[in-house]
Amino acid sequence: DADVTQTPRNRITKTGKRIMLECSQTKGHDRMYWYRQDPGLGLRLIYYSFDVKDINKGEISDGYSVSRQAQAKFSLSLESAIPNQTALYFCATGVEVTDTQYFGPGTRLTVL
């Protein structure tokens, strides 16, 4: 079984809809991250959490919110989706910043 799972894997939605992307991990890591990947722009950090009570904004947090429900779960919400949020979204876990970041398989989100 995968150590970092993301649901859904693919989602098509319409402008203005609320969307939640979920991430679960069985690695026991304290740190969790949400990134988006766009062609030509690379991976950009949206939010990160160092433990259950810790939430931090990343490079591009506007239009997104997160919830760290437990050590193993970190969800990303788009309150009112817009087309330029169409991207590949990755969740990752880590123990320390300089250690390996373990990525999930990604969620491909399309906002029409």
Add this chain to the structure above:
Amino acid sequence: TQLLEQSPQFLSIQEGENLTVYCNSSSVFSSLQWYRQEPGEGPVLLVTVVTGGEVKKLKRLTFQFGDARKDSSLHITAAQPGDTGLYLCAGDRDDKIIFGKGTRLHILP
């Protein structure tokens, strides 16, 4: 401003050739990581370099961290089709990982 510049953006070479890709910055990083990403999957760590001047080898892949800890290179010897993928460098800055845009490598059989 892109903190980590990767070059080239794209590289297509024949199987058996050697290649080097670069990751450059004007900033100092406490460590740099290299990841490979294949289509439909998340990035997977290849190596972390921490000490200036450090060289690490992973089979046919050789990674070097610059003496000033501002840049890194990845050299592949005798490239194989299985090396095809997106190679990302990432640096540790202010307790966060920052990624470059990547080098898309295609090895032709």
